[in-house]
Amino acid sequence: MTVPAPDLKLSTVSSQISRRKCLQSIVLGCGPLLFSEQASAGAQIEEPLMDSVRTALSSAVANRAPLVPEFKDTESWLVYLRWLGTMSDRLKKKKPEWQIRKEFLQTVWYESKRAGLDVTLVLGLIQVESNFRKFAVSNVGARGYMQVMPFWTRVIGDGDPSKLFHMQTNLRFGCVILRHYLDRERGDLFMGLGRYNGSRGKAAYPDAVLGASKHWEFAG
Incomplete structure (x- = not known):
């Protein structure tokens, strides 16, 4: 068994434009909020994408590989199980039900x-971004766990923003977009996180994410 490898095509194509500046457009307007549970996230900025990058991002989002972690050996699998148990304990207050937490x-x-x-x-x-709330909505319309802006479903998805409240879809979009931004910034975590939040160059958001990450560290 093998751990799924990073999307090399996405990383390679995205890095090809890391030196190019993209003109920033205004954030896509969003209609009235449908949920009272708002999030305090920022707003990803819609930017023009090269056709090759758009295709790579769309492919990365559309691939429906089975959602089953794979491991190269038994020890890797045992490490995962220890990680799962540790993170489950830490997340229990946010998600009390074991099956939901596990999934x-x-x-x-x-x-x-x-x-x-x-x-x-x-x-x-x-x-x-969401404090682990599946149906969180920001004041600019970003949705779900990773607060994905609805315009992304039009740019690289099927155009249905309601799907951003589906757990795997939201996490898939969020991770693909974050990977894209990190590639754009040549791996610079500070700048990549800022771009994800729509606050590129400002310290508040990267500092908050990196600070929160410490709670989820795992020694193995």
Whole structure:
């Protein structure tokens, strides 16, 4: 068994435009909020994408590989089980039901590894973006666990923003977008996180995510 490798095509294509500046457009307007449970996240900025990058991102989102973590050996599998148990204990107050908690953590693990991201970073980002609320909506319309802006479903998805409240879809979009932004910033975590939040160059958001990530560190 093998751990899913990062989407090399996405990383390679995205890095090809890391030196190019993209003109920023205004954030896509959103209609009235349908949920009272708002999040305090910022707003990803809609930017023009090269056709090759758009295709790579769309492919990364559309691939429906089975949501089952795979491991190269028994020891890796045991490490995962220890991680799952540790994270489950830490997340219990946010998600009291074991099965829901397990499915969420398994999906975060899978989508993070698939995108070549540190799962600790992704959990920290989710904490800051939505505080682990599946139906969180920001004041600019960003949705779900990773507070994905609806315009992304038009740019690289099927155009249905309601799907951003589906757990795996939201985590898939969020991880693919974060990977894209990190590639754009040549791996610079500070700038990549800022771009994800729509606050590129400002310290508040990256500092908050990195601070939250410490709670989800796992020694193995």
